[in-house]
Amino acid sequence: MTQASRPTPAAPGPGRRGVVGGLFGLTAAALAAPVLTACGGGPSADPKTVTLGSNGADATPKSAYAALTKAFGEQSGLKVKTNTVDHDTFQKSITSYLQGTPDDVFTWFAGYRMQYFAKKGLAAPVDEVWEKIGDGFGEATKQLSRGEDGKYYFVPLYNYPWAVFYRKSLFAERGYEVPRSWDEFIALAKRMRRDGLSPVASGYGGGDSWSVLGAFDYLNLRANGYDFHMSLLRGETSWTNKRTARVLDLWRELTPHYQKSGGGRSWQDAAQSLLDKKSGMAVIGLFLGQQVTDEKIRADLDFFAFPEIDPAHGQDAVEAPTDGFMLSRKPKNQDGAKKFLAYLGGASAEETYMGVDPSNLAVHQDADTSSYSALQKKSAELIASAKHISQFADRDSDPGFISTVVLPGLTEWLGHPDDGTATLKKIESQRSRFFTA
Known part of the structure; x- marks a missing residue:
């Protein structure tokens, strides 16, 4: 999140992680x-x-x-x-x-x-x-x-804030334009692939599985809106809801443009690929700057708000833990x-x-x-302009539910993205364990 400023899910109460860990093939040792x-x-x-x-x-x-x-x-x-x-x-x-x-x-x-x-x-x-x-x-x-x-x-x-970060000089060299809509975002990712880049930096290996939640949150916020997003995370809405399935459909459209082998890479290594201009973009937090020691590179960093998917929601929500x-x-x-x-x-x-x-x-x-810095000022403006501010999925939901059910499910799904039906059913089957009246 450096580790001090990025989100990571907490463990659930005693006795719970063994029960739900097996749902996604996690052993007790892995969850200890x-x-x-x-x-x-x-x-x-x-x-x-x-x-x-x-x-x-x-x-x-x-x-x-x-x-x-x-x-x-x-x-x-x-x-x-x-x-x-x-x-x-x-x-x-x-x-x-x-x-x-x-x-x-x-x-x-x-x-x-x-x-x-x-x-x-x-x-x-x-x-x-x-x-x-x-x-x-x-x-x-x-x-x-x-x-x-x-x-x-x-x-x-x-x-x-979390946003989509990039290097200004790379965009200028390649003639890339900042996308506002989802279609423009996917079109830019395809162009980056043709240019030999990994369009979206990806690193969620080891203890960094939390990093995938940034994309999930923004996809849900943009497609379904803040109220639905919070309802889902608070256990008030079924994960097999069609609107949730829509999130995985959108995500599956983006996954071919992810940096390969993200499950075997740390978030720091993924971020470094952006700094080295091997990846074109990264859905990440401002803490990315803690990776930078060269002030010229720091000055070259910029970001744009995660693109609009549904005009009804626009870009009105910002993740700002x-x-x-x-x-x-x-x-x-x-x-x-x-x-x-x-x-x-x-x-x-x-x-x-x-x-x-x-x-x-x-x-x-x-x-x-x-x-x-210019980046900090722009970040403050982004947060100030938001109609809704979310705290990140592992902070807006029951920590045990996220760490032992949602994250294992989503990271497993990212390894072989499909329509998400089985993954969402597994997650939904455990919802009542964590959210009871």
Whole structure:
């Protein structure tokens, strides 16, 4: 998503992954989650120390979080002890981690994913913190930070859009034009193939299966609209619905233009093929920029909104996941943790983070954005122009349903795309296990 800023599904509750994993031929060993444990705590935890569980293991986010904790320490006199775990391990182990003795504060995601753990009682409300930081955020961000009970459980740090990225110089050299409609998009992909390019970069091997959800989400949002998309992900609509089948029909039209052997490639390798001009486009998030060290290449990156499919929906929805922090249910240093969260919810914290990691966007209304690159400015404009903002499938749905049913089904289907009937039936057969009245 770097791993700190891209979405990855969390594991379901104990006992569930073995039940549904077999549906798509996954073994218990393949689904076993690595252990995420707290780095501090205990009854006699140091009152001068706050512990942070972080999924920012890649170099850029790790440095950005280090800058945050250093600045907070200098300001508060408290020390932050960070427990950094790779993103995939963090997500797979999150439920057992929160049920044990987690760190005081932990990185997580806004919206449904936050609400899921708040509802389970695995996080503590932070209304006191929001009394201090609330004036800095708009209503949409506030909604993403509240649980179903109306209390605040989340402190946002940044967001970032998903779109179709490309290199401006490649489009100029080849005479390509940015497509607005689905037909124009497919026509451009065919032209790129004739020109010897992989039209759409693809990498969903290993722990990167989450990356296929970007295309699925946009296809559904564009073909069926935001309301249907959310209804499907929340378990309110059958996956064998004709409108869902239409999504796989559209996707099957695009798959011949995917970079070959995507299931054996990481998202980083796929992104690199775009940077190297071996692939023409990539459906990916702004975090793509974390792959770039050459400023000339960074300046050459651009994107366009995922093309329109049905004029009734146009391009009115944007995927813009929001990342931030939550408070564990029984923090060992509650006062220190709330002070830390209040700092993290301030404009200066966002500016500090973005100063190290420019591949994300500040969400605090008072954050200084004067140093934004052209790509960041365009990204902010895309999000601001959206009528609807989704958080990504693995954040807008039950995490267990996505990680053990939907993702295995869709990645298996991508290996041999057909009309999707069997795949959708398998997914639908498990829906009631995760969504009950």
